[in-house]
Amino acid sequence: MFWFFGGCALAGAALVALMPKLVHSAFALVLSLLGVAGLYWTLGADFLGGVQLLVYVGGITILFIYGIMLTPRDATRWSLGTLVLPGVLVAVPVAVLMSVAWQGLAAALKPAAPVTSAPTTDAIGTALLMRDQYLIPFELSSLVLLAALVGSVYLARRRKGG
Amino acid sequence: MPLLAAEGVSHLGGYFFISSAMFVLGIFTMVTRRNAIYVLMGAELILNAAALNFVAFARHHGGAGALDGQMFAIFIIILAAAEAAVALGIVLQLYHHFPTIDVSKPDRLGD
Numbered sequence: 001m002f003w004f005f006g007g008c009a010l011a012g013a014a015l016v017a018l019m020p021k022l023v024h025s026a027f028a029l030v031l032s033l034l035g036v037a038g039l040y041w042t043l044g045a046d047f048l049g050g051v052q053l054l055v056y057v058g059g060i061t062i063l064f065i066y067g068i069m070l071t072p073r074d075a076t077r078w079s080l081g082t083l084v085l086p087g088v089l090v091a092v093p094v095a096v097l098m099s100v101a102w103q104g105l106a107a108a109l110k111p112a113a114p115v116t117s118a119p120t121t122d123a124i125g126t127a128l129l130m131r132d133q134y135l136i137p138f139e140l141s142s143l144v145l146l147a148a149l150v151g152s153v154y155l156a157r158r159r160k161g162g
Numbered sequence: 163m164p165l166l167a168a169e170g171v172s173h174l175g176g177y178f179f180i181s182s183a184m185f186v187l188g189i190f191t192m193v194t195r196r197n198a199i200y201v202l203m204g205a206e207l208i209l210n211a212a213a214l215n216f217v218a219f220a221r222h223h224g225g226a227g228a229l230d231g232q233m234f235a236i237f238i239i240i241l242a243a244a245e246a247a248v249a250l251g252i253v254l255q256l257y258h259h260f261p262t263i264d265v266s267k268p269d270r271l272g273d
Binding site: 002003006009010013014016017021022025026028029032033035039040043044045047048051052055056059060063064066067068070071072083084086087088090091094095098099102105106109110112113118123125127128134139141144145147148149152153155156 | 166173174175176177178179180182183184185186187188189190192193194195196197198199200201202203204206207213214217221222223224225228229232233235237239240241242243244245246247249250251252253254255257261262263
């Protein structure tokens with residue numbers, strides 16, 4: 001199950017990076033996000049997997065597809081090619097860095113904690129509303145969402161004569 | 163009951179491999195593409211990879227911190243949603259000002 005969802009996430013990410021057309025990349029992104037939601041479920045994070053499904057797969061993807069439809073098609077043609085070399089030059093060192101980090105981490109890791117398979121929704125709701133835990137970030141994130149809502153409406157409206 | 167729980171904890175390395183591969187592919191997407199929407203997609207991949215890492219490592223650590231990783235991931239999702247909405251608004255506005263969404267073309271901020 002882990003390798004199925006992990007394969008979905010990896011294949012989706014690879015297709016996003018390599019697909020020639022923007023719409024195909026958007027649907028590959030859906031595959032990748034679904035894989036990540038499944039990985040959350042394999043980690044016992046059931047609520048988080050549902051949130052991932054709702055917000056990412058259901059929401060952000062729709063935003064992307066609207067963005068694709070509202071922009072010109074000739075601006076969305078394949079723009080790989082000239083920048084492959086810089087891309088490789090950036091990506092390969094990061095990959096090497098990751099593997100080095102893992103070499104160091106694997107030696108220092110303690111054995112895995114025992115698995116508790118309890119539903120997490122209740123615990124997350126409690127943690128969000130406890131004053132000494134996540135109440136302030138929770139309220140601030142509602143402020144951020146309000147600002148983003150107003151700001152994106154302001155940005156995306158069509159100005160008269162503009 | 164959580165779906166499919168109790169399986170993945172033994173291979174933290176697999177989660178780390180997948181999240182770092184997604185991170186690298188996201189960086190590759192952001193660097194190689196000139197289209198602004200592709201750049202946003204790369205950013206989403208990177209954010210997802212980071213959130214997955216948070217959850218996997220917190221689960222491995224266990225105890226009272228196991229939930230903290232999930233909380234971080236939830237806040238990452240909240241901020242990513244806000245970021246995507248605002249960034250796509252900016253992309254549309256960019257397209258109204260310039261006839262392109264190629265991120266290397268626009269060269270001025272005002273009119």
